[in-house]
Amino acid sequence: MTPTGRGGRIVGWGVALPDAVVTNAALEARLDTTDAWISERTGIRERRIGGTTTGLAVDAGRRALEHAGLDGADIDAVVLATTTPDQVMPQSAATVQDALGVVGGAFDVNAACSGFVYGLITTHGLLALGMRRVLLIGAETLSRITDWEDRNTAVLFADGAGAVVIESTPGPGALVAWDLGSDGATRHLIESDHGGFLQMEGKEVFRRAVRVIVDSTQATLERAGCTADDVSLVVPHQANIRIIEAACARLGIPMERTVNVLDRTGNTSAASIPIGLADALDAGRIHDGDRVLLVGFGAGMAWASALLEWGRS
Ligand code: ACO
DSSP states (O other): OOOOOOEEEEEEEEEEOOSOEEEHHHHHHHSSOOHHHHHHHHOOOEEEOOSOHHHHHHHHHHHHHHHHTOOGGGOSEEEEEOSSOSSSSSOHHHHHHHHHTOOSEEEEEOOGGGHHHHHHHHHHHHHHTTOSEEEEEEEEEGGGGOOTTOHHHHTTBOEEEEEEEEEEESSSOSEEEEEEEEOGGGGGGEEOOTTSOOEEOHHHHHHHHHHHHHHHHHHHHHHHTOOGGGOSEEEEOOSOHHHHHHHHHHHTOOGGGBOOOHHHHOBOGGGHHHHHHHHHHHTTOOOTTOEEEEEEEEGGGEEEEEEEETTOO
């Protein structure tokens, strides 16, 4: 393959959620918490729990391929964003590659809740270097690293996967501008050791999350030569509705121009943005010419944003 400098556009998408629904009421029955606290403080009403990261990734990936009218042989690489791989090795993307019959590269990206947007930017690098199509997936089984006795985290995290097929385009493609970063000095704020549970300093993460969403969005918009008024829809990482409200208020973006799947899915880390994007696409909320902002933040603390101009090739 030789570098082409070509761009990319999303030509298919799919989602996979486990069947089992865990409502706030179910958590209320076994933890010192209430449905009212969870709904008001986080915006979450229920979440899906179950499956494996690779199983969910394969299901979402297969749906994205079907949606695009393609099969595995049409794909040059599987890029899987996940914080919860099924094994330390091999990379979970290898299982997905095998299950979907992809004949090409396969690797995982771990940038926690920003992983899908990191993967999106990486994918555009692969397309610019000559790949034709990449299957990009965000998939998580956070329930496996959640302490179900800890009300601080058990009410937040869940499982799921979202996938997109990104195809090389003759022109600049849909990605208008992007920003990514990480502040490794704050990595202690969200962490999970091998075999351990996810620990988080929720209040401090909240404060920093609002700040990095605003800063990263402003950096991307500035690079794109746009303002917040030009953004048709924001697909933010789905962690807490109050984080999204606070960041959007500072950016001057009304909540009607944001995607919210959090109430049904909880925080699915790297899967939350592709699940939200697919939800908006399926609901007919995105049209050619729309500018769609994806913005993620999370452990690391890493952040990433990307502005897509839908339909641009
Ligand atoms: N049910 C009932 N009460 C609770 C619960 C619960 N589940 N959890 C905490 N409380 C109590 C606290 O003990 C505290 O009680 P007190 O006032 O008597 O001391 C009170 O509620 C307020 O607690 P806070 O921690 O101040 O609650 P806050 O409003 O900050 O909400 C939350 C906590 C939801 C965790 C919030 O801080 C948050 O969303 N943080 C960001 C999380 C995030 O965005 N993570 C993203 C990255 S995740 C990743 O990278 C994988």
